[in-house]
Amino acid sequence: MVEEEGFRRYVAHIILWIGIAIVAFPVYIAFVASTQDNALIANGQMSLLPGGHFFEVYYQTIFVGTSGSTREPVGNMMLNSLVMALLIAVGKIAISIISAYAIVYFRFPFRMPIFWIIFITLMLPVEVRIYPTYKIVADLHMLDSYAGLSLPLIASATATLLFRQFFMTVPDELLEASRIDGAGPLRFFWDTLLPLSRTNMAALFVILFILGWNQYLWPLLITTRDDMQTIQVGIRKMITTTDALTEWPIVMATAVLAMLPPVFVVVVMQKLFVRGLVETEK
Amino acid sequence: MANVTLRNVRKTYPGGFEAIKGVNVDVGDGQFCVLVGPSGCGKSTLLRMVAGLETVTGGEIDIGGRIVNQIEPADRDIAMVFQNYALYPHMSVFNNMAYGLRNRGMKEAEVKTRVDEAARVLELTSMLERKPRQLSGGQRQRVAMGRAIVRQPKVFLFDEPLSNLDAKLRIAMRVEIRKLQRRLNTTSIYVTHDQLEAMTLADVLVVMNGGQVEQIGNPLAIYEKPATTFVASFIGAPPMNLMSTRPEEIRSQLAGSGAADAGILGIRPEDFVITDQTPADGVVLPLTVEAIERVGAETFVYGTRAQEEQRIAANPGELPPGEVIVRIPGSEAPPIGQQIRVAAMRQKLHLFSGDGRARIEA
Numbered sequence: 001m002v003e004e005e006g007f008r009r010y011v012a013h014i015i016l017w018i019g020i021a022i023v024a025f026p027v028y029i030a031f032v033a034s035t036q037d038n039a040l041i042a043n044g045q046m047s048l049l050p051g052g053h054f055f056e057v058y059y060q061t062i063f064v065g066t067s068g069s070t071r072e073p074v075g076n077m078m079l080n081s082l083v084m085a086l087l088i089a090v091g092k093i094a095i096s097i098i099s100a101y102a103i104v105y106f107r108f109p110f111r112m113p114i115f116w117i118i119f120i121t122l123m124l125p126v127e128v129r130i131y132p133t134y135k136i137v138a139d140l141h142m143l144d145s146y147a148g149l150s151l152p153l154i155a156s157a158t159a160t161l162l163f164r165q166f167f168m169t170v171p172d173e174l175l176e177a178s179r180i181d182g183a184g185p186l187r188f189f190w191d192t193l194l195p196l197s198r199t200n201m202a203a204l205f206v207i208l209f210i211l212g213w214n215q216y217l218w219p220l221l222i223t224t225r226d227d228m229q230t231i232q233v234g235i236r237k238m239i240t241t242t243d244a245l246t247e248w249p250i251v252m253a254t255a256v257l258a259m260l261p262p263v264f265v266v267v268v269m270q271k272l273f274v275r276g277l278v279e280t281e282k
Numbered sequence: 283m284a285n286v287t288l289r290n291v292r293k294t295y296p297g298g299f300e301a302i303k304g305v306n307v308d309v310g311d312g313q314f315c316v317l318v319g320p321s322g323c324g325k326s327t328l329l330r331m332v333a334g335l336e337t338v339t340g341g342e343i344d345i346g347g348r349i350v351n352q353i354e355p356a357d358r359d360i361a362m363v364f365q366n367y368a369l370y371p372h373m374s375v376f377n378n379m380a381y382g383l384r385n386r387g388m389k390e391a392e393v394k395t396r397v398d399e400a401a402r403v404l405e406l407t408s409m410l411e412r413k414p415r416q417l418s419g420g421q422r423q424r425v426a427m428g429r430a431i432v433r434q435p436k437v438f439l440f441d442e443p444l445s446n447l448d449a450k451l452r453i454a455m456r457v458e459i460r461k462l463q464r465r466l467n468t469t470s471i472y473v474t475h476d477q478l479e480a481m482t483l484a485d486v487l488v489v490m491n492g493g494q495v496e497q498i499g500n501p502l503a504i505y506e507k508p509a510t511t512f513v514a515s516f517i518g519a520p521p522m523n524l525m526s527t528r529p530e531e532i533r534s535q536l537a538g539s540g541a542a543d544a545g546i547l548g549i550r551p552e553d554f555v556i557t558d559q560t561p562a563d564g565v566v567l568p569l570t571v572e573a574i575e576r577v578g579a580e581t582f583v584y585g586t587r588a589q590e591e592q593r594i595a596a597n598p599g600e601l602p603p604g605e606v607i608v609r610i611p612g613s614e615a616p617p618i619g620q621q622i623r624v625a626a627m628r629q630k631l632h633l634f635s636g637d638g639r640a641r642i643e644a
Contacts, residue, residue, distance in 0.1 A: 173368035181382030
């Protein structure tokens with residue numbers, strides 16, 4: 001850090017604090033709202049200090065659920081989201097690392113056309129191909145199931161490209177040394193390539209887990225049963241109520257809970273994540 | 283223990299480029315063979331073909347009496363040391379050396395014995411638990427050697443193993459490699475572009491150019507009797523002085539010495555002496571001193587000849603036309619701009635045909 005003289009440093013810090021306040025204030029409000037009595041919020045009398053209903057509200061949110069639109073406990077929604085996000089992240093990494101391995105290290109007919117087909121799917125996110133994808137999942141009787149939630153989202157051109165780029169930086173001599181050391185293609189993949197890709201996989205896992213966790217449109221379409229609902233869909237359903245007050249403390253508590261797993265993943269894997277993005281030495 | 287024989291080996295890439303144009307080499311059991319040549323001459327390709335990392339498009343590669351053209355690298359009973367060492371970055375030094383043995387299903391106790399023995403020989407015992415990135419260049423180089431010797435293969439293959447080291451370490455490792463090879467008495471093939479490494483290591487020296495063998499033989503024999511102008515200028519530093527015999531000045535001095543059909547005259551820098559006298563039988567050249575390099579034990583004089591002459595075939599390491607290098611003892615140094623006369627004895631002259639492809643013995 002460059003040493004700044006006193007006054008300018010204070011200005012810099014004040015600006016930074018303002019920035020933090022702008023980002024953190026809504027989160028704070030959500031937390032405060034989740035600890036208050038619903039009547040107070042509905043009256044517009046919500047205070048800016050945490051209220052006294054923390055345990056009560058969070059207990060109800062996690063284990064009981066709202067009394068209105070969706071009665072599913074948020075604990076179960078979180079479990080659904082977690083399973084989906086994990087399946088998507090792990091599945092994407094597994095599939096893309098294998099396809100990247102095939103594309104980089106093997107000579108087979110139509111290698112480049114296949115690579116380009118994978119590349120082109122970058123332009124076809126779920127939203128674009130949503131009708132055919134829905135039709136297929138429905139025909140396979142995978143609606144309202146974890147397979148239906150995760151499988152269509154698992155194939156990933158981005159991750160395949162990323163691993164391909166990484167594999168191309170691995171010196172050819174490593175493969176040749178492995179061949180002389182008597183390691184076949186599977187051995188080389190398992191003993192050398194996978195350990196070398198560890199940081200890349202961690203970085204991808206963070207990104208993909210958050211991506212999976214935040215899915216909204218796809219789970220909304222294919223889940224109809226309340227007990228298969230993900231938390232992102234659940235929040236939306238809680239807000240819309242007919243003939244009743246929205247239970248804002250519970251909605252806000254759900255929002256706070258929805259935030260925790262991604263934050264946890266980022267905090268835990270931050271070191272690996274940063275190394276995966278910047279590491280050049282192999 | 284094995285002979286390595288290459289019979290008319292060819293390599294043509296799918297694009298039609300011919301990298302190796304029919305090479306015949308015979309390396310005896312326990313011999314140290316060095317392939318030397320400029321970049322792109324095919325020496326690394328040839329080595330990789332012996333290793334099985336490149337396919338062979340023609341001819342036969344014979345290791346210990348077995349044609350290995352179609353055999354996987356792991357089953358050829360060879361070990362290779364790569365230029366960038368190619369150590370597995372995520373494995374400890376011990377595991378780097380043990381990997382190939384374990385893949386062969388060797389018992390863990392035997393693996394440990396062999397690796398410990400190799401580590402002792404290479405003074406790596408205290409580093410067995412470290413990762414390659416925690417080692418210096420010279421230590422990594424030794425681990426790469428260790429990975430090769432634990433296998434106890436029939437043949438060692440070295441692909442420019444010293445070119446990533448600094449000059450001092452390179453000399454030290456060169457001596458170590460030679461000693462190790464002598465002791466293990468394992469047939470070795472070594473690729474380098476450094477003619478000094480080639481001269482000092484080789485039992486059999488193979489000089490390559492453009493995918494072909496220019497000359498094979500004992501290093502000193504090649505130095506003393508280079509078969510072509512390419513070999514003449516590639517082996518030896520500074521390079522041999524090559525000049526056309528066409529100018530009257532040179533032709534008259536060579537007259538009557540059976541060199542009538544020679545087109546190119548070669549004289550090594552160290553075979554000149556600065557003298558005012560004209561030797562009875564030999565060549566005298568008047569030079570203007572352009573530059574001198576004093577390196578202590580010897581002085582190199584860069585002079586230009588009075589007459590312009592035509593350029594001879596372009597070879598790597600060749601001098602500009604009309605320039606002559608003379609090596610004299612370090613105590614002497616003629617001033618720049620001075621006119622000097624240098625003489626070389628008749629028996630020190632090398633004569634080549636006009637295209638430089640054949641040596642002429644007078």
